[in-house]
Amino acid sequence: MDFQQVLTLIIIAAILIVLAVLFTFIPVMLWISALAAGVKVGIFQLVGMRLRRVIPSRVINPLIKAYKAGLDVKTNQLESHYLAGGNVDRVVNALIAAHRANITLTFERAAAIDLAGRDVLEAVQMSVNPKVIETPFIAGIAMDGIEVKAKARITVRANIDRLVGGAGEETVIARVGEGVVSTIGSSETHKKVLENPDSISHNVLSKGLDAGTAFEILSIDIADVDIGKNIGAMLQTDQAEADKNIAQAKAEERRAMAVAKEQEMLARVEEMRAYVVEAEAEVPKALAEALRSGNIGVMDYMNYKNIDADTDMRDSIGKLSKNDHDEDDQQ
Incomplete structure (x- = not known):
């Protein structure tokens, strides 16, 4: 090459x-x-x-x-x-x-x-082709205290003019849920909701819930309605339990005050007994001083002792009579 x-x-x-x-x-x-x-x-x-x-x-x-x-x-x-x-x-x-x-x-x-x-x-x-949005069960409480759960199907159509800046599906579901709860709450009894579930859709649809959203709500249909708990009875039971606890607390407070007052009275009695014992301890001293000063004689002192002995004897007899009477009552 x-x-x-x-x-x-x-x-x-x-x-x-x-x-x-x-x-x-x-x-x-x-x-x-x-x-x-x-x-x-x-x-x-x-x-x-x-x-x-x-x-x-x-x-x-x-x-x-x-x-x-x-x-x-x-x-x-x-x-x-x-x-x-x-x-x-x-x-x-x-x-x-x-x-x-x-x-x-x-x-x-x-x-x-x-x-x-x-x-x-x-x-x-x-x-x-409009889209159907299904909500979860939405719970509301009628005026009679019965909980009613409703599930709705929302038929929406996209609004091209409001897609930019318009709210999404979550807002539509939240607004419909709020309307369902308020409609159930304004019903006198839960039976009216069960008899006319379409009243929920009519009331909710008339509120213009699609304002400011990216959708136009075509219809709201109630797919299912269930009965929940008796919230009114539960609230009454809780209120009664609360009232009982309050009453017990007040009774305990009064009992504590009575015990405190009793303790105070016992303390006062013990204090008075202490004064009496102290006064009784001064009696022999006063007698001795009276004998030394000649204010009383030996015969006066002997009369005092005789009276004291006679008082003790009467107390002993009274106690024996009382014990015999209690034994007779027991027999």
Whole structure:
């Protein structure tokens, strides 16, 4: 192999490498597909997308789909939505679905809904085919104290104009639950709720609970109604138990006061006894002082002792008579 052949091979290899890099950087096949579909896209426009770090297929394929569906969507719109972090394919699918269903939906509105974090295609589908939201059992208490549990099915349709900034399903369920509880609570007896469960749906539906939400409530149907606990009787039982505990506490307080008063009286009696014992201890001293001073004589002292002995004898006889009387009573 001479030098000329080697040079030719090197040139061919270089051309192949350049073409490979060129076809990798410039999506020629995508450009050919767009031209075949009738979408006018320049090759340099695709190169510009590469330079702007936009994947051309993420923009051109949805553009071809929109063009075939008869939508007037510009390349710059799709590219700007992609750069903003939106899902271009989902927005185009939503626009096609809205166009087929005769629902007015502009690209700006669809892009705003998608960037807000909501599924714009699902919203369009929900506008055509309403969605049924089933609530858990919602408990309310009628005026007679009986707990009533109701489960509701809410038929909603997406409101395209309120999807951006509108409240979601959780808000709708919470508002319906509040309406069910208030309706049950305003019923005189639980029997009226059981007889006419549709009155709950009528009252709740008339309150305009879909205001400020991303949905339009079409109907509210009561799927099931159950009877719960007798809350009124339980409250009365608890109140009676509380009253009993209060009465017992007050009685214990009065008993404690009586015991304290009794202890106080016993303390006073013991104090008086101490005074008496102290006074009795002073009597011999006074007698001795009287004898020494001559205020009383020996005969006077002897008379005092005789009187004291006679008193002790009378006390002993009285105690014996009392014991005999108690024994007779026991027999």
